[in-house]
Amino acid sequence: MIDVYSWPTPNGHKVHIILEECGLAYRAIPVDIGAGDQFKESFLAISPNNKIPAIVDADGPDGKPISLFESGAILLYLAGKTGKLLGKTDREKYNTLQWLMFQMGGLGPMLGQAHHFRIYAPAKIDYAVDRYTNEAKRLYGVLDKQLAETEYLAGDTYTIADIASFPWTRSAANQGIDWADYPNAKRWFDAINARPAVQRGVEVLANLRKPLVDDKAKEVLFGKTQYSKK
Structure with missing residues (x-):
């Protein structure tokens, strides 16, 4: 089982989509970036850049759990894990x-x-x-x-x-x-x-996302909270 710490943003969608395309078992754990969940110590332990997405794969390359942050690295890891979507030669x-x-x-x-x-x-x-x-x-x-x-x-x-x-x-x-x-x-x-896996992927956690009109959420994402020392 792969735990995906994420939110329905473009970078989050990438990982949701590849998991759906590869048919991997996963659990989506919401990280509400408007509420500041990305600054929690538990999340920073696996994503020190305080950005979503991040994953924890219980079945890592050596049979032990592995955590990864950065969506590009996660895509490469999952493509390598499954032997799909990267190319053959x-x-x-x-x-x-x-x-x-x-x-x-x-x-x-x-x-x-x-x-x-x-x-x-x-x-x-x-x-x-x-x-x-x-x-x-x-x-x-x-x-x-x-x-x-x-x-x-x-x-x-x-x-x-x-x-x-x-x-x-x-x-x-x-x-x-x-x-x-x-x-x-x-x-x-x-x-x-039109791909079914893509349609499923972009719906992951989508029901939790709210329009970004709240001043507090904007401050968390774009203001001083983002730049304070963690």
Whole structure:
């Protein structure tokens, strides 16, 4: 059994989806990031960066429990554990890894900033809105160009690169994106969105999430609480 400490965010969805795709037994343990659960000592013990998701696998590589944080590392671990969604040959694996790193280093952080400054920032800063909206458009362009050549990001096989990127594109409108400008990426999005395991994955803990309109929750996520010493 794998315990998943998570919340229904793009990074949380990644892990929920791969668990569903691989048919692994798991238990979802909510970490309400608006309430500050991510700062509890019990969670920091397995996720020292105070970010979701994190997992504890009772059946680790050596038969002993293992805990992991960082969604990309968790995707790689679960793909390795099951022998799925990473590629068969070394060439396929490295191709998958480069697109996984594209999401981890660029797509996720930049779309997150676009979303923040467009939707959640307490004051509208035109420079920030323009900066991150334009970067979001550039990144969707990278996706669209790649997906004009291949069915999925790393080729013609669905991999963890797709699982990592898809959840971040579910909020395209909030990032200033018009899907009509990216037809190849939209075709890819629709195909992944139709997968039963993906549909199950994005529903994990979804009933617990509330609209982020509470000032206290915003302060926990974006204010001084986030930067106080833990």
